[in-house]
Structure formats: C-alpha cells, structure tokens
Amino acid sequence: MRFLEIVFRGCGKLPRDAVFHLGFKIANGKISHAVYTPRGVVYVSSKCEECVVYRVLEKGHVYRIKIREGLVYVITEEKKAVVKLLRENRERVLAYRPVPVKRIVVTPFQGEVLAKMADGGNLSTTARARGVSKVAVYKTFKLALRKVVELV
Numbered sequence: 001m002r003f004l005e006i007v008f009r010g011c012g013k014l015p016r017d018a019v020f021h022l023g024f025k026i027a028n029g030k031i032s033h034a035v036y037t038p039r040g041v042v043y044v045s046s047k048c049e050e051c052v053v054y055r056v057l058e059k060g061h062v063y064r065i066k067i068r069e070g071l072v073y074v075i076t077e078e079k080k081a082v083v084k085l086l087r088e089n090r091e092r093v094l095a096y097r098p099v100p101v102k103r104i105v106v107t108p109f110q111g112e113v114l115a116k117m118a119d120g121g122n123l124s125t126t127a128r129a130r131g132v133s134k135v136a137v138y139k140t141f142k143l144a145l146r147k148v149v150e151l152v
Contacts, residue, residue, distance in 0.1 A: 002078040003099040010070040021065035110144035
C-alpha cells in the first residue's frame with residue numbers, strides 16, 4: 001500500500017486557530033467537521049460536494065488529518081481516484097507527495113517494544129530479552145511512540 005500526504009487550502013469556514021480535526025458528522029446532506037481550537041471544539045458545516053476532504057474520504061482510507069496555520073494536511077492511501085480528484089480540485093490543493101510507509105506504519109519490533117513498555121517493562125529488560133543494546137531499544141521506542149502520537 002502506498003500513501004500520499006496532501007496539503008489543502010483550508011475552507012473559508014475553518015477557524016484560523018483550528019489545531020486538530022476530530023471527526024465528521026453527516027446529517028441532511030451536510031457534513032460537519034469537528035475541529036479542536038484553543039477555545040474548545042467547533043463544528044464547521046458545508047455541503048458534501050463542496051468539501052474536498054470529505055471527497056478524499058469517499059475515495060479511500062484516510063490515515064490522518066491535521067490542521068496547521070489554516071492548512072489541512074491529510075495522509076491517505078494513494079489511489080487513481082484520489083489523484084484524479086486532486087487534479088480536478090487544483091484551486092484547493094497546494095501540494096501532494098508520496099509518504100514512505102515506514103514513516104507511518106509501526107514495525108513488528110516497534111510493536112513488541114511498545115507492548116513490553118506498556119506492560120511495565122523497562123529498557124534494560126527489553127534489551128536483554130532481544131539481545132540488543134539499551135540504546136537500540138530506546139531509539140526504537142522513541143520512533144514507535146512518535147508514530148503512535150501521529151495517529152492521535
């Protein structure tokens with residue numbers, strides 16, 4: 001599976017201080033985006049056909065949506081339908097580029113380290129069990145944690 005990171009120009013309805021995209025609610029042909037701001041959660045509504053982010057969601061799996069300085073960053077699977085949609089909406093799409101899978105997917109070793117730490121293990125015991133250095137386990141844990149935080 002291949003992924004794309006897409007940078008959209010934020011909709012005029014999107015609050016300038018929006019930080020995270022929390023999810024969607026669809027009712028009566030309208031989509032409401034729940035976005036987090038320092039003031040709390042704000043709901044932004046528009047018609048489905050106007051919302052490019054929603055249309056990307058219809059075309060494929062979306063891994064993450066972030067909002068920063070009025071721009072919307074979306075990581076989604078790379079599909080012909082998504083690329084076609086991006087080309088059709090050039091006025092809203094600022095950029096898109098491939099994302100290496102290893103940047104976003106947790107490897108089996110990283111998952112094992114995360115599980116051991118979650119179960120109360122520490123760097124030393126995990127390193128001994130795997131036969132690697134404590135530094136290697138620390139770096140693996142740090143990278144895996146960074147990937148998990150990206151999901152939140």
